[in-house]
Amino acid sequence: MPVAPNLVERAHDIADTVLFPSALAVDRTGHVPDSHWETLADAGLYGIAAPADAGGPGLDLPHIIEILEALAGGCLATAFTWVQHHGMLAALAASDNHALRDEVVPGAISGQIRGGVAYAGAVPVPPRMRAQQVCGGWRLSGHAPFVSGWGIIDVIQISAGDVETGDIVAGLVNAEVQPGITTVIAQPLFVADASQTVALEVDGLFIPDDRVVSRVSRADFMANQNFGSRLNATLPLGLVGRCARLLEDSGEPAAAGALRGAADAVRARLDAGLCDASTLLRARADGCELATRAAAALVAARGGSSLLRSDSAQLLARSALFTLVAASRPELKRSLVDQISNSGR
Numbered sequence: 001m002p003v004a005p006n007l008v009e010r011a012h013d014i015a016d017t018v019l020f021p022s023a024l025a026v027d028r029t030g031h032v033p034d035s036h037w038e039t040l041a042d043a044g045l046y047g048i049a050a051p052a053d054a055g056g057p058g059l060d061l062p063h064i065i066e067i068l069e070a071l072a073g074g075c076l077a078t079a080f081t082w083v084q085h086h087g088m089l090a091a092l093a094a095s096d097n098h099a100l101r102d103e104v105v106p107g108a109i110s111g112q113i114r115g116g117v118a119y120a121g122a123v124p125v126p127p128r129m130r131a132q133q134v135c136g137g138w139r140l141s142g143h144a145p146f147v148s149g150w151g152i153i154d155v156i157q158i159s160a161g162d163v164e165t166g167d168i169v170a171g172l173v174n175a176e177v178q179p180g181i182t183t184v185i186a187q188p189l190f191v192a193d194a195s196q197t198v199a200l201e202v203d204g205l206f207i208p209d210d211r212v213v214s215r216v217s218r219a220d221f222m223a224n225q226n227f228g229s230r231l232n233a234t235l236p237l238g239l240v241g242r243c244a245r246l247l248e249d250s251g252e253p254a255a256a257g258a259l260r261g262a263a264d265a266v267r268a269r270l271d272a273g274l275c276d277a278s279t280l281l282r283a284r285a286d287g288c289e290l291a292t293r294a295a296a297a298l299v300a301a302r303g304g305s306s307l308l309r310s311d312s313a314q315l316l317a318r319s320a321l322f323t324l325v326a327a328s329r330p331e332l333k334r335s336l337v338d339q340i341s342n343s344g345r
Contacts, residue, residue: 004063010043011067019074020242020312027315030193032078032152040082041111045071049086050109054093054101065234065267072238073245076319077194080235080326081116081149087228088115088157091170095213100172104155116175118144118158118200119228122168122221123329127161129202131169137208138169140180144200146187150175151196157213158205159221168221170214171207180205191318226277229327233270233284236291236323237263243294243316250301259294266290278331285335291320292340 018039026032040046048064050056059067064086071079089108095101107113121129121144129142140160147156159170177184183201216224240263244256266287273280295317299306306313324336 003057004059007044007048007057007059008063008066008070011045011070014039014043014045015070015074019071019078023075023077024310024312024315026075026077026194027191028309032075032081032194036075036078037082037111037114037152040071046082046085046111046114047089047109049090050093050105054105054109056089056093056109061230061271064231068231068234069238069241072235073242074238076235076239076322077192079238080192080322081152081195083231083234084117084148085115085153086231087117087119088155088172090227091157091213092172097210097212097214100211100213104172113155114149114153116147116149116153116156118147118156119225120145122159122161123225129158129160131160131162131207133162133164134206137206138171138212140171140205140207141203144202146197147200148195148197150184150198158202158207161218162215166218167215168218169207169212171212173205173207173211178205189322191315191322222277226274226280229277229280229284229329230270230274232327233280233287235326236284236287236320237267239291239316239320239323240287240294243291243298246298246312246316247294247301250298252297252301255297255301259290259297262290263287281329281332282335285332285339288320288323288332288336289339291323292317295320 045067047056048059048067052058068083092101092105092108104113108115121127121142129140129144131138131140144158153175155172156175157170157172159168162169180202181200182203185199187197187199189197240259244259248256266283269283270280273283298313299317302311302313305311
């Protein structure tokens with residue numbers, strides 16, 4: 001079997017036989033079993049964002065999207081933590097820092113090195129995370145909200161705004177307490193708490209030049225965020241797919257078919273918006289709203305049993321709410337508030 005269909009098939013199988021059956025336990029305990037990460041690594045799913053010339057499978061975007069949606073429909077906490085590895089991997093694979101790329105990318109593809117990202121501090125203007133160039137590298141200071149995978153991942157790609165030029169500098173640091181990371185604050189979440197999400201306070205964190213992944217203009221940085229935003233949009237659509245399957249199992253095939261058709265339409269608009277941030281964010285909003293409706297339909301179909309913590313419907317409903325704010329942007333927030341309240345219509 002060719003590589004891409006093989007990886008897609010593995011992802012669906014892992015979602016159905018490993019992730020979804022244990023999702024309630026992951027939610028209850030707030031812990032993703034190490035075996036989940038090992039299973040994903042053994043299946044070759046840590047390297048899906050790497051191009052062939054970097055040693056990856058060289059998947060096209062539709063196959064990557066299908067894999068991400070499948071895993072999101074298995075266990076949100078696992079998928080949300082794992083998906084951020086691919087943002088780091090894609091950036092490293094494209095880095096001009098060849099020595100760093102050659103050092104880290106092979107381990108990242110195999111899953112021996114697990115990565116995460118801290119982009120959010122660089123997005124606002126002025127940035128929450130600031131970088132100042134010094135002899136031999138950069139010093140970072142500021143706040144990185146909602147960094148997922150603390151205690152799970154090995155490295156973080158952290159982005160900051162250059163105080164002199166406004167460029168965005170991204171560097172790779174070990175995911176551990178170290179000089180310059182002054183405070184690590186646990187962020188208890190009402191769902192996906194097993195993602196082990198924290199906020200980081202940084203004061204004088206030194207990133208040497210040989211650990212810098214990239215330095216780009218703010219305009220290029222924001223344009224590149226479209227790719228990440230497209231990947232994050234797989235979370236709600238993955239939940240829609242799982243809700244549709246469970247609705248079918250509950251004797252509601254028409255509802256399941258309607259949700260799948262709506263998801264196909266959103267997916268097409270997301271792909272069309274890859275070069276247009278506004279279009280992409282509007283489609284993301286529609287995907288998030290669709291996930292909440294799909295979960296609500298499942299809760300209604302299941303009836304009273306869906307109120308029990310032992311029922312997957314309530315977990316999917318909370319997971320759908322998570323997608324309303326995860327990796328959000330002000331434009332996405334505005335669109336969702338308007339759509340859900342009908343105030344924008």
